[in-house]
Amino acid sequence: MCKKLGILGGMGPLATADLFKKVILLTDANCDQEHIHILIDNNTSIPDRTAHLIAEGDDPREQLIASAKRLESMGADFLIMPCNTAHNFYEAIIKEIEIPFLNMIEETSKFIAEKYAGKKIGLLATEGTCQTGVYDRAIQKYGMELVKPTKTQKNVTDFIYDIKAGKDITIDGFNESVEELKNLGAEVFILGCTELSVGYEMFKMKGNYVDPLEVIALRAIHFAGKKSLKSL
Structure with missing residues (x-):
């Protein structure tokens, strides 16, 4: 059975939409039913990651963890996140969830x-x-x-x-x-x-x-149990 993918998004919304589109376009599927079931949390409330890391801005961890937990509770079997900078908080997130989180x-x-x-x-x-x-x-x-x-x-x-x-x-x-x-x-x-x-x-x-968005899209397709139209 195909695993459900959760996208921890909102950083920013356009990049989140781009990742979603890449997963769809790169999946080897002939009909709707052959695509991956994808859950997206486009959480635009997550504070700016760079502002926190270099200028003492608001800490994004609380919102990042909340999004990850929300996707898990919605039934996601694994997660990916379309924000490179937010991966500085990857370890803090995985401590709070039970499902795999592919690191971009x-x-x-x-x-x-x-x-x-x-x-x-x-x-x-x-x-x-x-x-x-x-x-x-x-x-x-x-x-x-x-x-x-x-x-x-x-x-x-x-x-x-x-x-x-x-x-x-x-x-x-x-x-x-x-x-x-x-x-x-x-x-x-x-x-x-x-x-x-x-x-x-x-x-x-x-x-x-x-x-990296294309790389993680292709990794996610294979992790979900599907074939991709492009190899890495």
Whole structure:
């Protein structure tokens, strides 16, 4: 029997919708009944994760745990979460639930190690994700090197929050950050914020970009007991 998937969402709503869409589009199904039963908690009350991690903003853990428990009580057999920065609170969440919770950071890092062994990895993400080292630890566990922008980090931050706000945006500043990472030797680039996954499709980006939303969507499809239309 196919496992029910719970998506701990709302961070942000557009990224949550994008993950839901990816799971649907990547599932090998010929009719409604062959798709995965998906439960979504689009909890927009979860405080900003970066604001808490680097600027003493409100702690998101209470709301994150409440969402996880809510999905569990609704019948979800396992969880995924479309927010890279929120994975800093992964351990606090799993202590409060009894069902599996696939870790997007770990799954993405494992995928990179399998496909891009020996290459230097560049991280494009929020300041909260960059400063806390959540990807650094996961990537280094596989013996790989990770670099992050310094001079142009604000470009990435602005790009992310403009997507969240639904503003008219350009990709020029983001591309400057990619160039900085290339100058540091990066050959593969993690879209380490789920708004960047949205931007990736919006601007039809070309290059060695790894989209954690796609990685976790594919992992979730297989964990649920279904086949995917694309292999990792």
